[in-house]
Amino acid sequence: MNKKRFTKVRKILEEKQVDALLISSIPNIIYLSGFSGFSKEEREGFLLITKNHNFVITDGRYRSAVKLGLKDFNFVEIEQGQSLTETISIVARKNKIARLGIEKNNITVFEFEILSKTFKKIKNFSLSSLREIKNEEEILLIQKACSLADKAFDYILGKIKEGISETELKFEIEFFIKRSADISFSTIVAFGENCALPHHQSTNKKLKKNQIVLLDFGVKIDNYCSDMTRTIFFGKATTEFKKMYQAVLEAQKQAIDFLIRNSNKDIKASTVDKIARDYIVSRGFPAIPHSLGHGIGLEVHEDPKLSPNSKSKLSLGNIFSVEPGIYIPNFGGVRIEDLVLLTKRGPLLLSNANREIIEV
């Protein structure tokens, strides 16, 4: 249990003038309790934080696991026939909780309707501004994840061969990572014109000579994620490819140079996005059809967002991706993505894999 985090969370109780915070999103449950056993796809457990108590509300399947893993929490078991949300109402009545803080971007309308019957006042709260600032332990885990991703990239370069399919190459990357960690998202492997689809799902398409290969993959270590993209050329890189590649690489460099020049200053996330975005357009290429970057931690995508409309300011301890890209339908694409940590001494790139043009 991380006491600092709980102190900060209890400050939210005061600020929002509520009696309890209901932590329902999985990353926030992990952030506060360290327990990552609840399913991401189903509602299996919630935390309820009051001024003096930490409750974990879940069903009998988790009885032993919770008692082992969540020693600072009072275990509230959902009784047969009750729903998770109904059980919260019972705990609330027992503990005189009338005003509740919820995560509005996580609680469903269905759950809200049940909660509304019990609580006089329901307010929104968010932990994303806490989670944006990584502590040493979090930085270390993300660094470890990045470093394993670097190794995975080295390994995979040796697997890129004529005739291998996107799915097979995806399997090879994930296989390598899973020997000692987990993947943080389903790996993207795209060949040739499929590189023009920023979120391509791998197919059985086989690699041919003189095709672009785009690899976007991440490692997860103790729940903390990395995210990296490299675009390489299978064969002798063409002039067209080189032009695209240099434009993307230079866009990334300009964004990072801006971070260097402005270290320890207030930087708007949208400004960094604009620098890379404008550069790519200035080189005659189509605008990036996605954000320049995103925070990363317990989730692959979290705050701060580096996008034209982002209201985020960047702070020390932020870790985020810088990932400009150019996509030309029916031709191909290039994306280069690295994670950056903002330190007092300036931005630190967390991945070391070669960023220059690689021909295999």
Add this chain to the structure above:
Amino acid sequence: MNKKRFTKVRKILEEKQVDALLISSIPNIIYLSGFSGFSKEEREGFLLITKNHNFVITDGRYRSAVKLGLKDFNFVEIEQGQSLTETISIVARKNKIARLGIEKNNITVFEFEILSKTFKKIKNFSLSSLREIKNEEEILLIQKACSLADKAFDYILGKIKEGISETELKFEIEFFIKRSADISFSTIVAFGENCALPHHQSTNKKLKKNQIVLLDFGVKIDNYCSDMTRTIFFGKATTEFKKMYQAVLEAQKQAIDFLIRNSNKDIKASTVDKIARDYIVSRGFPAIPHSLGHGIGLEVHEDPKLSPNSKSKLSLGNIFSVEPGIYIPNFGGVRIEDLVLLTKRGPLLLSNANREIIEV
């Protein structure tokens, strides 16, 4: 595109007296469009079904993918600076949609607040009763997934050796499956007393002689899931283990026998749960701390639920798990889980892996 499904979905428009249905949950998006490219963890796309149109609303990253994969949908691109939910409002105004159907168990309070500004009337709808009844193609895919899981089980029996860790065995299963398909959920491997935790997360615990080994894993083929559990004994099975095992196996048999005796009749899901549940208690063991079973398809857990409080009735075309279990803290546990398809000729077990006691 499956025309029958769209006809049924458009019936919901009439029944609910709404102008459009907003399909926001990933499994329902896949169910209606076949497109599985949207992230499960983030909001990247919605479907909007009106009397005469099918819209897919998503951002620029998916432009090409959607045009290739969703030919019967009108592509609505989210403009820079707009959110997904805001874009729906724009489509609604253009198409005179005033009354909207939403999935209340999927739409968040945050999204609801935005939608409420645009739509005069918002009603709840659900596709789960449609999805409960599997068609031939769905049955075939789940059967394929079960059959690969059988093979994975055979394979893994050869890997159970003294000193192997839970994590390593988990890796071996997933490695086998991923060579030709995907996993449907994170594999559970538990040794010894860890088998007492129904949702145990694998650790580095190493296998010793005379320990129980519990394996709960699933395969996903073309988005359709399987789910199976086997509990085996590493060494010569003890009397205690045999008693537990036989009680669990007999509980499963009694539930399935009941389905056989009542084929083509109206059966309450809760009755099937009760048969297995009561049997285990009658043998002097603690009650099952979870449901007896769950429907399965695009999601690992879907309707019908086989639990004491379930209101579901079972119907032809249902596929669900029957998975009684006994868990003894600090000792171990046994669970046996198979999928059953209800056909006109009675219940059909979709897995063929040995259900009797296996000693390795």
